[in-house]
């Protein structure tokens with residue numbers, strides 16, 4: 592049942608941009624840098640001591656900024672031109688470039704630029720995201736459109752739309768909503784009876800609940816049901832979905 596809640600949530604967030612704060616935002620280690628290092632470098636410069644090459648760790652800030660034999664560190668925060676990492680990733684010498692060509696991996700220009708920019712900005716590492724308490728981000732500045740934004744999440748979506756020169760689509764009608772929810776849940780369009788029942792209910796929410804439950808093959812006269820060994824209350828599950836769809 593968690594499925595339908597996630598599905599409905601996805602309708603709201605699927606258009607969220609990867610980086611919401613705009614082009615001037617500081618590079619985020621967890622979001623942008625760690626994935627590049629993890630897939631291209633950590634195999635030989637990570638926590639696994641047996642696999643580690645040149646005694647170099649790039650997964651820990653303290654290790655990455657230590658001066659190496661040459662006197663220069665792999666990462667010199669704020670100084671990409673002094674950082675061995677930048678020298679190695681931009682090298683055109685096959686024996687020098689990182690990752691070594693024998694790995695079959697290669698950084699593209701955008702990834703190299705990103706690493707350079709991150710070092711120029713101070714090379715701030717972050718703990719794994721799971722250990723960072725969630726913080727409410729500042730709301731982006733938006734010009735606003737008729738009826739938008741209606742809630743803070745809309746603000747993030749609108750900021751990205753405005754960046755792309757797009758406008759929010761007009762709100763979908765009830766028929767489109769019922770069609771979306773049944774297609775989402777069953778892969779089939781709603782029956783005429785389901786559409787009529789939904790349109791005929793002045794409150795809408797109750798019929799949408801019933802339709803969702805019907806699509807899922809659940810008898811909506813029962814108040815609780817078991818799914819994968821857990822008890823669910825229909826009102827919670829369906830109510831949540833309906834409220835999100837109609838919000």
Ligand code: HEC
Pocket residue numbers: 628631632633634635636644645647649659660661665675676679680686687689690691694698
């Ligand atoms: C398959 C293993 C492997 C991978 C993957 C790899 N390296 Fe290396 N790296 C090495 C080896 C071996 C050396 C030592 C030989 C050398 O200097 O070329 C080295 C050396 C280095 C050095 C120089 C250290 C010094 O003291 O001079 C840097 C900086 C470096 N790697 C950065 C990276 C970065 C950044 C990545 C990912 C983009 C990466 N490496 C991926 C194997 C690897």
